[in-house]
Amino acid sequence: MNAATQANLQFYESFAPLYPTVYSLFDTNEMVMQWLRILEDDGFVSGADGRNEDRPKLLDVACGPGNFLAAWASNGFDVTGVDSSPTMLRLAAVEWKRSRPNEPCRLVRANLCDPDSLGELRDSFDLAVSHSHLPNLFHPEDLPALFQSVANCLRPGAIWAVDHSRIVGNLPVGEDEHAITATAKLLRVCGYDEVRHECTQSWTGDGFEGRETYWFIDIEQLDKIALQRGLRLRRRMEWKPNRTDKPFVPLRTESERLFSVYQRQ
Ligand SMILES: C[S@@+](CC[C@H](N)C(=O)[O-])C[C@H]1O[C@@H](n2cnc3c(N)ncnc32)[C@H](O)[C@@H]1O
Numbered sequence: 001m002n003a004a005t006q007a008n009l010q011f012y013e014s015f016a017p018l019y020p021t022v023y024s025l026f027d028t029n030e031m032v033m034q035w036l037r038i039l040e041d042d043g044f045v046s047g048a049d050g051r052n053e054d055r056p057k058l059l060d061v062a063c064g065p066g067n068f069l070a071a072w073a074s075n076g077f078d079v080t081g082v083d084s085s086p087t088m089l090r091l092a093a094v095e096w097k098r099s100r101p102n103e104p105c106r107l108v109r110a111n112l113c114d115p116d117s118l119g120e121l122r123d124s125f126d127l128a129v130s131h132s133h134l135p136n137l138f139h140p141e142d143l144p145a146l147f148q149s150v151a152n153c154l155r156p157g158a159i160w161a162v163d164h165s166r167i168v169g170n171l172p173v174g175e176d177e178h179a180i181t182a183t184a185k186l187l188r189v190c191g192y193d194e195v196r197h198e199c200t201q202s203w204t205g206d207g208f209e210g211r212e213t214y215w216f217i218d219i220e221q222l223d224k225i226a227l228q229r230g231l232r233l234r235r236r237m238e239w240k241p242n243r244t245d246k247p248f249v250p251l252r253t254e255s256e257r258l259f260s261v262y263q264r265q
Pocket residue numbers: 008009012013061062063064065066067068082083084085088110111112113130131132137
């Protein structure tokens with residue numbers, strides 16, 4: 001694994017206790033409904049009646065603290081989460097128990113850069129989902145392993161729905177503050193290295209200090225890697241999660257936030 005991808009893994013483990021607070025503004029139920037609507041409309045998943053009869057098996061790839069697991073489960077999916085961070089998985093288990101106390105919680109620790117570590121999940125899922133830019137968190141050298149890991153978990157014909165970002169106009173630079181308690185704040189500073197196509201995001205405050213890196217490879221290159229690992233692009237739209245009336249629009253040259261659906265061959 002590239003050292004910078006490895007550093008991201010460590011960053012998420014240390015950032016895990018802060019993650020649910022920093023990202024608490026997301027309406028995960030609304031986001032899941034948006035994805036579900038487009039997946040149903042395109043025929044990638046069965047409608048609610050079909051799901052109630054036979055719950056499709058869904059894997060949340062890099063589930064983090066489990067923000068999206070209950071929302072998928074309440075829409076008729078039989079969910080499992082996988083992540084590398086033990087602290088994220090502990091938080092996900094607590095959140096699951098709070099929201100669905102009578103259902104078993106299936107969480108697996110594995111490293112998506114090491115497809116063998118997901119062996120127990122092999123060929124098991126009808127649908128995989130990844131929320132919050134997962135492909136951008138991997139150094140380009142590690143993307144083949146990411147796609148291989150996901151492909152291995154899917155049944156033939158099953159799909160992976162994932163959001164990701166690219167840079168086409170605005171550079172991801174600047175800073176902002178995030179309140180984590182009534183008195184404590186985290187400062188986030190984003191910088192962009194135009195030569196390496198690398199964005200670094202530093203977080204400091206309340207005794208915490210950490211740095212994560214994002215990469216933005218060409219989407220043609222991304223799709224080529226996917227295809228080499230047995231995942232063919234079936235659908236790509238621009239995603240505007242805040243435009244609840246029409247969250248998906250056809251891809252434009254200026255589209256930055258993307259929603260892609262890959263299908264296992
Ligand atoms: C930006 S967070 C997103 C969490 C969750 N999907 C959400 O949207 O709230 C990224 C997650 O990816 C996980 N992750 C990053 N690299 C990973 C890897 N190589 N293997 C497994 N999980 C990884 C991190 O531990 C973290 O929980």
